[in-house]
Amino acid sequence: MAAWQAELANYPLLILQAAALLGILSITLLLSRTPTERVESRTLLYGSVFGITSFALIALSSQFFNLPSKPYLSSDLLFLGGLLGGWRGGTITLALTISARLIFGGFNQVEAFLLDMSITTAGGIIAHFVYSKKPLMQFGWKEVLKIWSARMACSMFSSGIIFLLKLVPPKVSAHVTALQIVGFSTSLFILGCVIALLRVDAHIRDSYFQRMKMYRTDILSGLPNRRALSEYLETILHKNQSQHVLLTFEVGNLKEMVRILGHDWTDKFWGHLASQLTNQETLKMTSNEKSNCFQLSDLALAFVVQETCVAQIENCQLVPRLYADVMEHLQVAGGPYSNVQLRCGVTNVRTADDANASSVLRNISLALQSSNQQIRYFHDSFSAQADKDAKVHELIIGWIRNINPPLNYQPKFNLETRVICGAEALLRAHSAEGLPLSPLYVLDVATRYQLLLKLEWCTVEMVIRELAQCMAKGFHTPLSVNISAASITVPDFGERILDRLDRYRVPSKMLSIEIIESGQVPDIDTVKENIHKLNSAGVGLSLDDFGAGYSTLTTLAKIPFDEVKIDYAMVSMIEQPRMNKAIGLALESATRYGARLVAEGVETETQLEILVKMGIKFGQGYLFSKAVSMNDLIELSRLEKHVQ
Structure with missing residues (x-):
């Protein structure tokens, strides 16, 4: 009876310690509430907090060590250390508690308190593994009572073992048992409050992470957005000092797709494309990490390939293969996706960049919007690329101002006689x-x-000027100049060319206009007028890269070309039966429309022999001559005349 009265007298002290513990835990939860840390990652923190608290309470209660039992909450702290900290946190709490007991209480009854502390900690660790998979927000009074029952069972079990082993005198054992029973209500209060605090903390954290997930997710496609990509890049750059590659895929014909399908078609398309990219074997082989697609913008996806560089990606032809696979899949999928045109950008992401991840994303997005290339490689950092672009820009302005673009001339030969008959x-x-x-x-x-x-x-004007100078020197070989589809749509473009020819007194037949991107020439009156004026005056018209890309029979039928050209890609495969037939069809088509066929990129005698046998009379390429300066072109012509 005396033992009970003594322990009940210490009850207020236990309540004060419990309040202090809850205050310490509340402050710990508040201070450790960081954006990147979850509850599961704080096991070491819990172990340290409960261990230090236990150490402090034992130190403050050291005056009671002359009593049969000690009114402090070490058993609850040990159990909580194991419950919340697992074996790591429990071990830390146990080590600090044992250290405090040895420092302030000596080695008196060391076997008993070591056994009691170890059993209590082990009980908490077991409870941790039993309940760790259940979300804290689902904990209720049933779970609290079950954990409290486990806490009581640990204390009663350790007391029974100590009593059976007679590790302490009977009087001390009675006081310990009384203290444990008195403290059970305090333990229930502590466990209930601790779990309530953790539930509130878990709810706050879950709300925060849900908001962050919303901020990092595109609402329409459900993919990680630009913010998520920026944070991901910052993380891998901080974690791994190697450079990485960012692949971006952008819809190139968005206006056309929106006109046909409306504005909502991209919502499902991006998810579909992201699934294809993440399942591509070519990408899986380049990175050991699991890769994800990110929604860079409403028009583009981004994909990170770790620990590589643009040069390696370009050398292994990864992007062309990936691009071809994706486009083939879109064609097979049919429906609206078969009309999508994609552009791909490839850029390095490295810690040496002046810009951070956000600016890298912004720069590559702007760069893709300003380019019509299907695949574009950015070998330099964007700051270096911007400097390079600015210098080239200054060069272009100078050429335009002075009408002196740096030109060389690729001689065009009669394939049978190997005599120069023109130059490009x-x-x-x-x-x-x-x-x-x-x-x-x-x-x-x-x-x-x-x-x-x-x-x-300015290129057209310089070619006409050089034609005049060459004719004055006795060089009467026609020259051709390339222009884009955009130039032929400029009003009075044809009239201006005729004016320059007249000004420099150059016969119209000495100049030929090669139209590139011919499939993009619109069927409008301005184009028809320019073509008519040039053709009527005798200026030659050439269709570049016939049979490739947009250069179709329809274009040949609409515009009276004097000449059509097949490019290096076709000539290089002329020995293959299918390509040989394709070149034969090109020759037949050109002949039907009254145009001569010119083979570009002739590099071997075998190619030359096949072309001649097929009846193709004109060509150019390294087999005859590389592109040379105007003076060298004149010298080549003179040497030919001398040989003849």
């Missing part, structure tokens, strides 16, 4: 550092800066 003007530019610049890149920059029409016109 080609852009051959170099950077300020003397490095060659791709003609396609220069034209792309001109297009983005809306200078393409001016660049093409």
